[in-house]
Amino acid sequence: xxxxxxxxxxxxxxxQRACAARSDVIALAGGLPDPxxxxxxxxxxxxxxxxxxxxxxxxxxxxxxxxxxxRAWIGARLGVTQDDVIVTAGAQQAIALAIDALAAxxxxxxxxxxxxxxxxxxxxxxxxxxxxxxxxxVFYLVPEIGNPEGLPLDAAIAERARTTNVPVIADDAYAELxxxxxxxxxxxxxxxxxxxxxxxxxxxCPGLRVGWIAPPPEYRALxxxxxxxxxxxxxxxxxxxxxxxxxxWDYDAHLARARAVYAxxxxxxxxxxxxHVPSWTFREPEGGFSIFxxxxxxxxxxxxxxxxSAHGVSFDPGRMxxxxxxxxxxxxxxxxxxAEPQIEEGVKRLSKAWVSVSTSASAPRDRRSA
Amino acid sequence: xxxxxxxxxxxxxxxQRACAARSDVIALAGGLPDPxxxxxxxxxxxxxxxxxxxxxxxxxxxxxxxxxxxRAWIGARLGVTQDDVIVTAGAQQAIALAIDALAAxxxxxxxxxxxxxxxxxxxxxxxxxxxxxxxxxVFYLVPEIGNPEGLPLDAAIAERARTTNVPVIADDAYAELxxxxxxxxxxxxxxxxxxxxxxxxxxxCPGLRVGWIAPPPEYRALxxxxxxxxxxxxxxxxxxxxxxxxxxWDYDAHLARARAVYAxxxxxxxxxxxxHVPSWTFREPEGGFSIFxxxxxxxxxxxxxxxxSAHGVSFDPGRMxxxxxxxxxxxxxxxxxxAEPQIEEGVKRLSKAWVSVSTSASAPRDRRSA
Numbered sequence: 001x002x003x004x005x006x007x008x009x010x011x012x013x014x015x016q017r018a019c020a021a022r023s024d025v026i027a028l029a030g031g032l033p034d035p036x037x038x039x040x041x042x043x044x045x046x047x048x049x050x051x052x053x054x055x056x057x058x059x060x061x062x063x064x065x066x067x068x069x070x071r072a073w074i075g076a077r078l079g080v081t082q083d084d085v086i087v088t089a090g091a092q093q094a095i096a097l098a099i100d101a102l103a104a105x106x107x108x109x110x111x112x113x114x115x116x117x118x119x120x121x122x123x124x125x126x127x128x129x130x131x132x133x134x135x136x137x138v139f140y141l142v143p144e145i146g147n148p149e150g151l152p153l154d155a156a157i158a159e160r161a162r163t164t165n166v167p168v169i170a171d172d173a174y175a176e177l178x179x180x181x182x183x184x185x186x187x188x189x190x191x192x193x194x195x196x197x198x199x200x201x202x203x204x205c206p207g208l209r210v211g212w213i214a215p216p217p218e219y220r221a222l223x224x225x226x227x228x229x230x231x232x233x234x235x236x237x238x239x240x241x242x243x244x245x246x247x248x249w250d251y252d253a254h255l256a257r258a259r260a261v262y263a264x265x266x267x268x269x270x271x272x273x274x275x276h277v278p279s280w281t282f283r284e285p286e287g288g289f290s291i292f293x294x295x296x297x298x299x300x301x302x303x304x305x306x307x308x309s310a311h312g313v314s315f316d317p318g319r320m321x322x323x324x325x326x327x328x329x330x331x332x333x334x335x336x337x338x339a340e341p342q343i344e345e346g347v348k349r350l351s352k353a354w355v356s357v358s359t360s361a362s363a364p365r366d367r368r369s370a
Numbered sequence: 371x372x373x374x375x376x377x378x379x380x381x382x383x384x385x386q387r388a389c390a391a392r393s394d395v396i397a398l399a400g401g402l403p404d405p406x407x408x409x410x411x412x413x414x415x416x417x418x419x420x421x422x423x424x425x426x427x428x429x430x431x432x433x434x435x436x437x438x439x440x441r442a443w444i445g446a447r448l449g450v451t452q453d454d455v456i457v458t459a460g461a462q463q464a465i466a467l468a469i470d471a472l473a474a475x476x477x478x479x480x481x482x483x484x485x486x487x488x489x490x491x492x493x494x495x496x497x498x499x500x501x502x503x504x505x506x507x508v509f510y511l512v513p514e515i516g517n518p519e520g521l522p523l524d525a526a527i528a529e530r531a532r533t534t535n536v537p538v539i540a541d542d543a544y545a546e547l548x549x550x551x552x553x554x555x556x557x558x559x560x561x562x563x564x565x566x567x568x569x570x571x572x573x574x575c576p577g578l579r580v581g582w583i584a585p586p587p588e589y590r591a592l593x594x595x596x597x598x599x600x601x602x603x604x605x606x607x608x609x610x611x612x613x614x615x616x617x618x619w620d621y622d623a624h625l626a627r628a629r630a631v632y633a634x635x636x637x638x639x640x641x642x643x644x645x646h647v648p649s650w651t652f653r654e655p656e657g658g659f660s661i662f663x664x665x666x667x668x669x670x671x672x673x674x675x676x677x678x679s680a681h682g683v684s685f686d687p688g689r690m691x692x693x694x695x696x697x698x699x700x701x702x703x704x705x706x707x708x709a710e711p712q713i714e715e716g717v718k719r720l721s722k723a724w725v726s727v728s729t730s731a732s733a734p735r736d737r738r739s740a
Contacts, residue, residue, distance in 0.1 A: 010591070017433070035426045043429075044421045051414045056405045059413075059575035063387070089459060089601035096600055122599040205429035207606030221380070229492040230466055231459035235605045236577030 008302065009121060012317055015305055019314040026346035028269075029314040031147070031289045032337040037258050038205045039249065046244040050237070058240030064228045067239040073246050074212050078196055084214045086223055087234045090206070091173045091199035094213035095119050095140065097226050098169045098195045101219055102138045103128055110136030112157055114292065116147050116171065117320040132157075132323045139168040143187035144175035148292040148321050148332040150266070150285025152185045162190040167216070171197045176255050178287035179263035195219075200242060202289070203255060208238035262289065265335035265343060272347035273333070277354055289336035292321070295329040295354070304329055307357065313349040378672065379491060382687055385675055389684040396716035398639075399684040401517070401659045402707040407628050408575045409619065416614040420607070428610030434598045436582075437609040443616050444582050448566055454584045456593055457604045460576070461543045461569035464583035465489050465510065467596050468539045468565045471589055472508045473498055480506030482527055484662065486517050486541065487690040502527075502693045509538040513557035514545035518662040518691050518702040520636070520655025522555045532560040537586070541567045546625050548657035549633035565589075570612060572659070573625060578608035632659065635705035635713060642717035643703070647724055659706035662691070665699040665724070674699055677727065683719040 019025040050058045065071065066087025075082045088094040099122065103109065109123045113132045119140055123130050139161045143153045161168050168191040175198070178184055188194060199211030215223045227233070245251075266285055273280055273293065282291045295304075301317035308315060318330025333350075335343055389395040420428045435441065436457025445452045458464040469492065473479065479493045483502040489510055493500050509531045513523045531538050538561040545568070548554055558564060569581030585593045597603070615621075636655055643650055643663065652661045665674075671687035678685060688700025703720075705713055 009595075030431070032431050035430055038426050038429050040421060040426060044418070047417050047421070048414070051410060051417070056408050056410060056575075057577075059408050059577035060405055061400070061402050061571075061576045089605070092599075093601040118598065118602060121595075125595065125599050201431075205426075206431045207427075207429035207610075209601060209603070209605035225379075225491075225495065228488065229462075229495045230600065231463040231579060232488060233579070235459070235579035235608050237608055237611075238605050240577075241607075 008319060012302055012305065012320065015302070015309055016314065019309050024312050025309060026313045026338060026342050026349065028333045028335070028338065028343075028346050028350070029316045030337070031316075031332075031334050033202055033206065033289070034261065034337045035205075037254075037261060039245070039254060042245055042249045043241060046241045046248070049244050050240040058236045060236065062233050062236050064224050064233050066234055067236070067243050069247070070210075070239050070243040071212075073243065074198070075214075078198075078214060080196070080214050084217065084220075086213050086215070086220070086227060087239055088211045088213050088227070089209045089231065089234050090201055090211040091171055091197050092118055092122075092211075093230065094197040094199075094211050095169060095171060096122055097213060097223050097230070098197065098215065099123065099126060099128070099138070099140070100226050101215065101222050102167055102169075102195075107137035108134060110134075110139040110161070110166070111323060112141065112146065112154060113323060114146070114148060114321040115140070115142060115323075116173075117316075119171070120321075120323065130323050135164075136166060139166055140171065141168060141188070141191075142171045142173070143191075144172050144185060145178050145287035147174060147288060148290050148316070149283055150174070150288030150290060151283060152286065153187050158187050167193045167195060169195045169197060173197070173199050173202055174288045176203050177259060177262060177289075179259050179266070180286070181255075181259065183286065203258060204242070208235075208242060210234060210238045210242055259287075262287075262336060265338070265340060266291065268340045268343045269333060269335040269347070272344050276347050276351035290332050290334040292318070293331045293333055295331070297328055297358075299329045299357070301329045301331065304331075304353070304357065308350055308353040311349045311353040311356075313346045313353070315350070378689060382672055382675065382690065385672070385679055386684065389679050394682050395679060396683045396708060396712050396719065398703045398705070398708065398713075398716050398720070399686045400707070401686075401702075401704050403572055403576065403659070404631065404707045405575075407624075407631060409615070409624060412615055412619045413611060416611045416618070419614050420610040428606045430606065432603050432606050434594050434603050436604055437606070437613050439617070440580075440609050440613040441582075443613065444568070445584075448568075448584060450566070450584050454587070454590075456583050456585070456590070456597060457609055458581045458583050458597070459579045459601065459604050460571055460581040461541055461567050462488055462492075462581075463600065464567040464569075464581050465539060465541060466492055467583060467593050467600070468567065468585065469493065469496060469498070469508070469510070470596050471585065471592050472537055472539075472565075477507035478504060480504075480509040480531070480536070481693060482511065482516065482524060483693060484516070484518060484691040485510070485512060485693075486543075487686075489541070490691075490693065500693050505534075506536060509536055510541065511538060511558070511561075512541045512543070513561075514542050514555060515548050515657035517544060517658060518660050518686070519653055520544070520658030520660060521653060522656065523557050528557050537563045537565060539565045539567060543567070543569050543572055544658045546573050547629060547632060547659075549629050549636070550656070551625075551629065553656065573628060574612070578605075578612060580604060580608045580612055629657075632657075632706060635708070635710060636661065638710045638713045639703060639705040639717070642714050646717050646721035660702050660704040662688070663701045663703055665701065667698055667728075669699045669727070671699045671701065674701075674723070674727065678720055678723040681719045681723040681726075683716045683723070685720070
């Protein structure tokens with residue numbers, strides 16, 4: 001199983017890399033935020049301030065927990081203290097630190113039936129079992145706005161996590177990108193013990209690699225040690241630029257702009273799918289970067305990706321997000337980094353690829369069962 | 371043993387943190403490069419270029435192996451191809467990736483009798499045995515200019531590594547800071563299979579957290595997977611700024627300046643120790659940031675650090691660098707981030723602290739044997 005998984009990951013990656021190298025492929029894959037939303041001039045001003053600081057602390061070694069003013073800002077946002085917060089290299093490192101602290105000797109990680117692929121790969125790399133039904137030793141959940149559906153965590157799973165004593169790693173990478181922020185559900189409110197994880201990758205820009213973790217206080221020393229083992233500290237330049245940016249710039253106004261852009265694109269994507277491939281179904285997202293489509297047809301999602309890429313469009317195969325095999329072909333379609341006319345064109349190409357599958361005798365073959 | 375080690379690390383760190391918070395303590399500890407050598411204006415220009423790039427690729431997600439032009443530069447420097455190089459979050463992450471690829475299921479790591487402390491901590495965290503004499507499953511060596519001595523790797527150890535088939539992790543963090551670069555020894559030339567590791571942390575600035583690893587080709591896919599598990603990719607801003615800097619700026623002229631500064635400070639430090647504490651001995655370094663002093667007196671180096679800090683000076687206790695206990699008190703004294711008059715004053719304070727030990731009935735007591 002593990003080797004098959006690794007094989008999947010590699011063949012998907014090689015198709016995605018080939019697509020990324022072609023300028024004629026519309027990428028409904030990847031989940032990259034739109035660089036139009038990167039606050040270029042405000043960041044440039046922040047960099048100038050950081051580089052004018054006499055001691056150039058941003059370029060020097062720092063302590064593993066990270067920049068104090070950035071941690072204070074994050075703590076205030078989360079409703080915890082600065083001391084609770086450790087800056088990480090994005091949410092991914094935060095998940096790795098949490099799982100290494102909680103399940104270094106193996107165990108079972110409880111997740112939703114669909115979830116963030118790089119977390120699933122990490123758990124499998126570490127030799128952990130991943131389950132969406134058995135009793136786990138630790139939960140990894142994306143409570144507010146999940147990936148790939150863009151919806152709050154399923155209430156039954158949230159309730160199960162709330163009523164056990166098992167630690168919950170709560171990854172809120174997309175929480176600030178709920179299209180209507182008034183509807184914030186606070187799904188994770190009752191989780192205990194809870195490890196809060198977040199990142200600036202989706203709301204600001206991924207390239208700084210700045211995220212955070214707030215572990216339960218009794219784990220703080222261990223997490224700091226694991227962080228030091230991993231890379232000594234997160235990059236100081238990115239932290240200092242962010243701390244300065246957040247001090248002087250209106251982050252909430254930026255979030256409002258970003259939510260509006262992504263909400264509009266999500267509508268355009270849903271509309272295009274409904275018109276061009278009415279047999280496909282999905283749930284309407286409440287936030288995030290994507291919709292998760294069920295084609296309602298059996299077959300192999302990776303083979304369909306190869307076919308779609310020949311038609312000039314890419315997506316993320318559903319299996320990446322799943323703990324177990326699914327009977328029908330599913331696709332994550334990302335709207336986040338595609339202008340609206342290109343969304344329309346991308347879905348058209350997808351529908352042509354799909355028609356070519358349906359009209360040929362064979363659906364995309366499942367190479368796994370071949 | 372492991373718990374005692376963890377206790378050591380924590381008590382040393384708490385003293386160092388207290389010292390760092392006091393402006394009256396001269397830090398002969400830490401091994402921080404001098405920020406005066408950070409190329410402030412050249413970096414600022416590089417940042418402007420990076421931020422003016424239309425797609426702002428530096429702020430977007432990238433592939434786990436890192437920026438292609440930066441990898442090409444590093445590859446050319448190492449005499450390998452761009453494809454051999456993976457960008458990491460400093461040398462520390464490179465060491466972690468190598469050891470997780472080579473010794474995920476345990477094993478024995480062969481090191482020199484004194485070596486880089488954060489590597490020792492990492493190996494112990496991972497449950498690995500560390501040895502400077504038994505036959506290891508993997509070597510971790512710092513071939514060109516070691517830490518803490520600032521000297522090439524002991525010839526007998528290098529020969530042992532050269533004549534086994536055991537993989538060698540060769541960390542050349544300080545190799546470019548040999549005071550006389552014409553004397554470069556190429557100690558690691560015969561290592562095979564070799565994992566080459568390096569960083570810009572010592573020669574340019576640590577805060578970017580950009581280093582590299584060139585694993586044997588057959589390990590490349592595994593290392594990329596571990597890198598993706600760890601943090602998806604290294605920070606794009608730091609990579610892009612470095613790539614631009616190295617394209618437009620004279621790195622070798624910068625290295626020549628840095629070598630001259632550190633060579634002068636090493637002389638000042640050696641001179642001060644010889645004058646103020648003639649009973650202490652050390653070997654003359656050929657590069658790097660420090661000298662490694664043997665006080666030739668038994669006692670507890672951490673207790674002496676606590677005493678020294680009360681006298682307004684700090685250093686790094688010798689045990690941090692050792693695989694096993696040492697009979698006498700040793701100190702790493704760093705000259706790298708201290709102006710010459712402060713070096714003189716720092717050593718004076720150290721000598722006063724030492725006199726107070728020698729004239730009191732008791733040497734710093736060994737709490738470990740208490």
